[in-house]
Amino acid sequence: xxxxxxxxxxxxxxxxxxxxxxxxxxxxxxxxxxxxxxxxxxxxxxxxxxxxxxxxxxxxxxxxxxxxxxxxxxxxxxxxxxxxxxxxxxxxxxxxxxxxxxxxxxxxxxxxxxxxxxxxxxxxxxxxxxxxxxxxxxxxxxxxxxxxxxxxxxxxxxxxxxxxxxxxxxxxxxxxxxxxxxxxxxxxxxxxxxxxxxxxxxxxxxxxxxxxxxxxxxxxxxxxxxxxxxxxxxxxxxxxxxxxxxxxxxxxxxxxxxxxxxxxxxxxxx
Amino acid sequence: xxxxxxxxxxxxxxxxxxxxxxxxxxxxxxxxxxxxxxxxxxxxxxxxxxxxxxxxxxxxxxxxxxxxxxxxxxxxxxxxxxxxxxxxxxxxxxxxxxxxxxxxxxxxxxxxxxxxxxxxxxxxxxxxxxxxxxxxxxxxxxxxxxxxxxxxxxxxxxxxxxxxxxxxxxxxxxxxxxxxxxxxxxxxxxxxxxxxxxxxxxxxxxxxxxxxxxxxxxxxxxxxxxxxxxxxxxxxxxxxxxxxxxxxxxxxxxxxx
Numbered sequence: 001x002x003x004x005x006x007x008x009x010x011x012x013x014x015x016x017x018x019x020x021x022x023x024x025x026x027x028x029x030x031x032x033x034x035x036x037x038x039x040x041x042x043x044x045x046x047x048x049x050x051x052x053x054x055x056x057x058x059x060x061x062x063x064x065x066x067x068x069x070x071x072x073x074x075x076x077x078x079x080x081x082x083x084x085x086x087x088x089x090x091x092x093x094x095x096x097x098x099x100x101x102x103x104x105x106x107x108x109x110x111x112x113x114x115x116x117x118x119x120x121x122x123x124x125x126x127x128x129x130x131x132x133x134x135x136x137x138x139x140x141x142x143x144x145x146x147x148x149x150x151x152x153x154x155x156x157x158x159x160x161x162x163x164x165x166x167x168x169x170x171x172x173x174x175x176x177x178x179x180x181x182x183x184x185x186x187x188x189x190x191x192x193x194x195x196x197x198x199x200x201x202x203x204x205x206x207x208x209x210x211x212x213x214x215x216x217x218x219x220x221x222x223x224x225x226x227x228x229x230x231x232x233x234x235x236x237x238x239x240x241x242x243x244x245x246x247x248x249x250x251x252x253x254x255x256x257x258x259x260x261x262x263x264x265x266x267x268x269x270x
Numbered sequence: 271x272x273x274x275x276x277x278x279x280x281x282x283x284x285x286x287x288x289x290x291x292x293x294x295x296x297x298x299x300x301x302x303x304x305x306x307x308x309x310x311x312x313x314x315x316x317x318x319x320x321x322x323x324x325x326x327x328x329x330x331x332x333x334x335x336x337x338x339x340x341x342x343x344x345x346x347x348x349x350x351x352x353x354x355x356x357x358x359x360x361x362x363x364x365x366x367x368x369x370x371x372x373x374x375x376x377x378x379x380x381x382x383x384x385x386x387x388x389x390x391x392x393x394x395x396x397x398x399x400x401x402x403x404x405x406x407x408x409x410x411x412x413x414x415x416x417x418x419x420x421x422x423x424x425x426x427x428x429x430x431x432x433x434x435x436x437x438x439x440x441x442x443x444x445x446x447x448x449x450x451x452x453x454x455x456x457x458x459x460x461x462x463x464x465x466x467x468x469x470x471x472x473x474x475x476x477x478x479x480x481x482x483x484x485x486x487x488x489x490x491x492x493x494x495x496x497x498x499x500x501x502x503x504x505x506x507x508x509x510x511x512x513x514x515x516x517x518x519x520x521x522x523x524x525x526x527x
Contacts, residue, residue, distance in 0.1 A: 174344050
């Protein structure tokens with residue numbers, strides 16, 4: 001018998017083993033849900049899959065009686081808009097701050113301490129400030145996401161900039177490059193794939209801030225909806241919404257990863 | 271061309287180099303050998319301008335060496351010498367872009383055509399004509415160093431600094447590289463400084479061999495005295511008729527200790 005650490009599954013086995021926990025959770029849910037519903041058909045805690053499908057049909061394919069909107073899609077659209085604008089601004093700001101402080105010692109000396117302090121502020125505590133200063137509209141929600149993840153991206157890019165071998169910077173200088181050219185031709189292209197990774201890592205935090213902001217003050221959005229229907233214990237809406245958010249997060253991550261390997265073929269070899 | 275007068279280099283109270291007095295003429299090929307930590311790379315860094323000397327002077331054409339790297343002094347390191355995000359052709363063409371005085375270093379129009387032709391010719395010269403569109407990570411170690419040399423030459427430096435450029439290569443490939451470097455040195459009228467810890471390489475290449483060693487050692491304070499050039503020998507074509515000087519055995523002993 002081989003040692004446990006030397007036993008590895010065949011590819012097919014690996015798939016099965018990976019799928020197994022998901023199947024188990026679903027089976028467990030169905031059994032528990034059936035048991036509760038058998039005892040009390042109007043139980044709301046563990047809705048059956050058919051009631052979830054029915055609820056989602058209503059949310060996605062029937063116009064709302066109040067506004068005439070297809071709520072599921074308008075929620076998704078406004079959430080994605082907020083998230084992508086917020087993360088987009090954070091990515092650009094983080095890239096600029098990160099390269100500037102990573103490449104230029106003088107800027108680093110003046111900005112690094114500030115960046116460290118800002119990254120320590122618990123952003124959710126700033127939310128009331130944002131609501132007071134920026135109002136309850138879109139701006140404050142986007143600002144929360146941006147403020148929440150910019151320091152992380154900036155510090156990550158700063159570290160990545162410093163990881164680029166000093167030999168390359170010296171070489172570029174012996175080839176006649178000035179500071180701007182070193183940044184635009186040597187540093188920036190090598191940092192773009194790092195930026196994609198950094199954004200992938202900060203998307204989870206981005207969703208967190210988005211849902212928090214929507215839960216507190218909003219009139220639409222995925223986060224708003226699940227906190228709204230919580231009042232009626234509508235688990236048949238909340239659970240599919242959570243699954244949908246998870247799927248969106250997964251798709252975003254997949255998209256960024258594919259984009260990275262597509263655009264920067266030299267990076268994946270490392 | 272290059273003159274060092276009573277040059278010293280300290281790091282804190284550690285003396286690395288001391289009492290270096292040399293003159294190098296245009297077109298010489300100097301190889302620097304010595305044990306590791308004896309200051310030969312430090313000397314190269316002084317020439318490059320990324321280290322500053324502590325005492326004495328180091329002059330290029332009668333003026334102090336600038337305190338940052340510049341296009342008159344090209345460099346090839348043992349590794350990380352090429353840009354991993356550019357293709358072989360891109361690495362060499364980028365040089366033409368980086369020599370323009372603008373922000374982006376991008377090439378356009380006629381200049382781009384000229385750079386393309388010059389780069390292709392240069393890459394053909396170093397034997398990389400079949401790998402123009404590959405990225406550095408797809409090349410072997412020897413090819414990567416060929417690329418690094420082509421890239422350095424594209425900037426038309428007067429002085430080429432080589433920091434153990436072939437240290438990581440197989441012996442056979444290293445021999446090919448030696449021939450290439452010798453040919454390029456003659457064709458381009460370069461002044462070359464090459465750091466190596468292979469004494470044979472030092473004797474084979476170049477016109478002049480410098481051995482760095484510590485002539486004085488204080489056992490109570492190992493850092494008190496630095497290394498200097500203990501042997502300055504004409505070698506290769508310039509060497510006097512083959513005579514295996516008795517000092518060679520002792521040099522081998524000191525440098526390979």
